[in-house]
Amino acid sequence: MKHRNLPIRQSNPKMSDNNVAEYVGLGEGSSHDLIKYQKVSIIPLVFLIFYEVSGGPFGVEDSVQAAGPLLALLGFLVFAIIWSVPEALITAEMGTMFPENGGYVVWVSSALGPYWGFQQGWVKWLSGVIDNALYPVLFLDYLKSAIPALESGLPRTIAVLVLTAILTYMNYRGMTIVGWAATLLGVFSLLPFIFMGFIAIPELNPSNWFVVNLETVNWSMYFNTLFWNLNYWDSISTLAGEVENPGTTLPKSLFYALILVVVGYIFPLLIGTGAVPVERELWSDGYFADIAKMLGGVWLRTWVLAASALSNMGMFVAEMSSDSFQLLGMAERGMLPSIFAKRSPHGTPLTGILFSASGVILLSFLSFQEIVAAENYLYCFGMIMEFIAFVKLRMKHPAASRPFKIPVGTVGAILICIPPTLLIFVVLALATPKVMVISIAAMIIGLLLQPCIEYTKNKRWFNFSTKSDLPDIHNAYDQCSIVA
Numbered sequence: 001m002k003h004r005n006l007p008i009r010q011s012n013p014k015m016s017d018n019n020v021a022e023y024v025g026l027g028e029g030s031s032h033d034l035i036k037y038q039k040v041s042i043i044p045l046v047f048l049i050f051y052e053v054s055g056g057p058f059g060v061e062d063s064v065q066a067a068g069p070l071l072a073l074l075g076f077l078v079f080a081i082i083w084s085v086p087e088a089l090i091t092a093e094m095g096t097m098f099p100e101n102g103g104y105v106v107w108v109s110s111a112l113g114p115y116w117g118f119q120q121g122w123v124k125w126l127s128g129v130i131d132n133a134l135y136p137v138l139f140l141d142y143l144k145s146a147i148p149a150l151e152s153g154l155p156r157t158i159a160v161l162v163l164t165a166i167l168t169y170m171n172y173r174g175m176t177i178v179g180w181a182a183t184l185l186g187v188f189s190l191l192p193f194i195f196m197g198f199i200a201i202p203e204l205n206p207s208n209w210f211v212v213n214l215e216t217v218n219w220s221m222y223f224n225t226l227f228w229n230l231n232y233w234d235s236i237s238t239l240a241g242e243v244e245n246p247g248t249t250l251p252k253s254l255f256y257a258l259i260l261v262v263v264g265y266i267f268p269l270l271i272g273t274g275a276v277p278v279e280r281e282l283w284s285d286g287y288f289a290d291i292a293k294m295l296g297g298v299w300l301r302t303w304v305l306a307a308s309a310l311s312n313m314g315m316f317v318a319e320m321s322s323d324s325f326q327l328l329g330m331a332e333r334g335m336l337p338s339i340f341a342k343r344s345p346h347g348t349p350l351t352g353i354l355f356s357a358s359g360v361i362l363l364s365f366l367s368f369q370e371i372v373a374a375e376n377y378l379y380c381f382g383m384i385m386e387f388i389a390f391v392k393l394r395m396k397h398p399a400a401s402r403p404f405k406i407p408v409g410t411v412g413a414i415l416i417c418i419p420p421t422l423l424i425f426v427v428l429a430l431a432t433p434k435v436m437v438i439s440i441a442a443m444i445i446g447l448l449l450q451p452c453i454e455y456t457k458n459k460r461w462f463n464f465s466t467k468s469d470l471p472d473i474h475n476a477y478d479q480c481s482i483v484a
Contacts, residue, residue, distance in 0.1 A: 039244040044179025047186040049257035051318035057268035064283035066221035069273035070212040082419040087233040092251040095237040096403040099246040102329025103237030111389035122446035128323040129359035130375035139312040141285040174346035185314035189307040200275035220430040238326040247403030324352030332467040377439035387417040
């Protein structure tokens with residue numbers, strides 16, 4: 001692997017005359033011999049974000065089944081505005097304010113304290129692992145139409161285990177491999193829909209796009225599908241320490257990825273609903289492959305199936321990267337045993353990868369809708385804490401250095417958070433009693449787990465340590481502003 005001089009933070013964070021914690025670069029006082037790993041540049045980062053959030057239109061079919069073409073198309077446009085844009089902007093600001101692994105855990109810790117930072121880490125990691133359990137399910141849902149044996153039973157179980165093992169190994173081999181693999185997979189996954197668009201032009205019937213029947217809308221499925229397909233913009237923040245020049249690279253990548261995600265949803269939906277008769281009950285996981293066969297024949301169907309399979313691979317490796325580096329970032333802050341902070345020879349968090357892969361295997365046997373509803377519920381609580389942390393840091397440290405700053409004041413920061421917060425309450429209200437009970441039980445486990453981990457730390461049953469080259473976010477930041 002090639003090496004380059006990478007920006008790192010000095011050991012014993014440098015304090016300015018105003019006693020401000022600073023992030024500094026290599027050669028600005030660092031006294032340690034540090035391992036340097038190749039960092040992620042803008043193009044791979046765009047596709048990593050693309051896969052954290054989307055991965056293409058695979059999985060959006062349920063929105064048409066739930067509400068029909070018009071509401072599906074409007075939903076992906078409106079939700080992008082009221083949810084994705086605010087979340088991406090907040091991620092850009094906070095991710096450049098705290099350019100380290102741990103991401104949103106560090107944001108919440110700095111604003112609300114380490115206890116709530118741990119709770120943020122717990123619900124977001126658990127939500128991410130649940131989300132990652134979807135991708136083997138989606139992968140096999142698309143392939144079962146071509147290989148019926150994968151629909152259930154032992155062949156499906158073996159396929160889940162083998163797929164998880166292969167993709168986990170890819171994560172182990174390093175972020176550079178994951179980033180460029182995501183780029184190639186993203187291009188391949190979107191190409192068949194471009195071809196499908198050209199083929200579909202003579203068949204398009206624009207009147208199909210306006211079909212709607214409010215009396216038959218399944219609002220729970222509709223909102224959960226939209227929400228799941230347009231969230232997780234903040235996941236990339238847990239990789240901020242692996243990004244090349246995060247102050248400029250992260251905001252640009254989020255902007256380009258936002259355009260790619262929205263177009264990648266709306267364009268295939270326009271083709272699929274406009275070129276074939278609308279039969280809502282047929283719109284379920286894998287239906288784009290059937291549409292491809294209607295429009296272009298078996299060869300296009302095969303291409304869409306292959307694109308879906310590879311897209312799910314891309315989403316898996318991107319999500320696992322965020323989940324595992326989040327655990328590494330928490331360990332570097334002393335929230336988890338230091339074994340989680342150890343890196344493999346490829347610079348990847350081996351323990352975090354193994355923990356995340358184990359969770360995926362345990363959860364991958366649930367149904368698609370059960371997984372989506374459960375991870376959405378947990379994700380909502382994590383986002384509420386992020387919004388609170390964003391506003392509190394704006395109020396508490398308005399003059400702090402932010403390489404990227406949303407051009408609004410404190411009132412504007414609050415207003416930005418209102419629409420997505422209202423959407424969160426809608427998603428929570430539509431959850432089934434089963435999902436509520438399971439999700440609340442999971443959160444209670446987190447509330448109890450943190451004191452237990454602190455107890456083991458005090459008893460010295462496990463080794464805990466805080467990485468010396470990170471600023472003290474609980475003391476230095478309280479005394480003054482943060483300087484990037």
